């Protein structure tokens with residue numbers, strides 16, 4: 001499972017706007033369909049490697065892409081068959097159907113299969129779940145190689161319904177831009193390897209996938225404070241805060257101070273307790289304060305938060321610190337990153353609705369903060385609506401302490417200065433890159449055991 005790095009993501013509505021803008025610029029929808037069908041044909045040709053291909057066409061423009069692909073594959077000498085679920089219902093799909101000079105079989109239970117199935121039944125125009133009998137018929141093709149056009153048929157492309165497609169794809173060729181369903185659970189795994197065919201649509205970058213991770217090389221004149229100083233608050237579970245501190249250091253902070261009285265996992269971490277730690281908040285060199293890892297709700301947490309908010313220090317807030325701080329963030333005058341997992345998110349933002357992207361965006365606007373809505377399909381949202389989707393992370397991150405590591409990495413990235421959204425995206429990228437580098441069987445400590 002994969003998606004291209006740094007790729008645009010558009011909802012169906014945004015896709016139609018982009019299509020209209022492209023049309024105004026002189027590229028017709030027919031041209032776009034021809035490009036889409038050509039990209040499908042090209043990829044199907046590679047996947048089939050000489051074997052016969054069966055293209056399943058639906059009534060809309062997704063089906064139109066299928067007819068165009070069929071015509072182009074036949075012109076290349078490929079043994080290609082077409083089966084239609086229903087006659088074409090749009091002018092473009094009709095034109096594409098008319099330009100296909102081969103037979104069109106009916107998509108019924110008796111249809112002969114083929115080694116490669118191209119699923120061009122439904123794309124972004126799906127409005128309801130597939131009928132049970134159609135799903136059952138399509139399941140007969142499972143086990144074949146499946147290439148899905150734009151999205152696997154049956155998924156809600158905006159990612160706001162959990163309908164699973166009867167045919168999971170080996171490869172999904174997204175047209176013009178990725179769609180939310182490619183990067184959100186539960187549909188993303190059914191898309192298999194997701195590729196982007198850039199058909200000439202000017203897709204904006206408001207929503208995009210995670211960029212490829214980069215190593216931020218310190219400036220030639222860098223010193224430990226200029227690289228970022230991070231304070232990590234610690235409650236009764238000091239191990240969690242210690243993991244955050246080690247992560248901050250490994251993710252590039254120059255100076256990390258951990259509250260507490262126990263030895264830190266890395267000797268370079270400064271451990272301080274009581275007044276010595278409290279005084280640090282007044283230090284103008286502090287670039288970020290991390291509060292929440294291993295810190296239960298209560299007076300001690302509230303006191304740290306009140307001091308941090310009063311100092312306007314940039315903040316990373318995790319776990320119990322999120323609901324405790326929420327009523328105080330509405331001024332939007334502090335640079336803040338919130339890092340809730342699903343349970344914490346639901347408790348903090350019970351009114352958010354829609355896809356995970358919609359909910360993350362609403363939470364970021366409400367909290368006037370950057371929100372990292374964690375999970376296998378992590379979504380980063382900015383208060384101005386920008387989104388970065390981090391699918392697929394690493395399944396090995398599903399283990400205790402990895403959230404504490406992410407919070408510490410956020411502290412390091414935030415302490416460098418700059419846009420907190422970029423800091424959050426960099427931290428998520430660092431976290432996933434570390435996890436992939438270590439791979440099977442990782443524990444949270446491994447993520448901070450060696451530099452990236």
Ligand SMILES: NC(=O)C1=CN([C@@H]2O[C@H](COP(=O)(O)OP(=O)(O)OC[C@H]3O[C@@H](n4cnc5c(N)ncnc54)[C@H](OP(=O)(O)O)[C@@H]3O)[C@@H](O)[C@H]2O)[C@H](O)CC1
Pocket residue numbers: 015019029032033034036037058059060061062063064065089090121122123124125126127128129130131149150151175176201
């Ligand atoms: N992005 C681009 O620039 C381009 C995209 N192209 C392709 O076009 C599709 C979107 O095409 P569209 O015609 O809007 O929609 P679909 O083909 O996905 O499907 C619409 C038809 O399906 C019917 N429908 C919807 N839900 C169901 C259902 N559950 N069961 C049966 N039928 C369903 C719908 O009928 P209604 O009854 O709802 O009216 C329509 O008939 C995009 O994904 C790309 O593949 C073009 O190539 C141009 C460039």
Ligand SMILES: [K+]
Pocket residue numbers: 062119120121122123148149150151152153
């Ligand atoms: K499809």
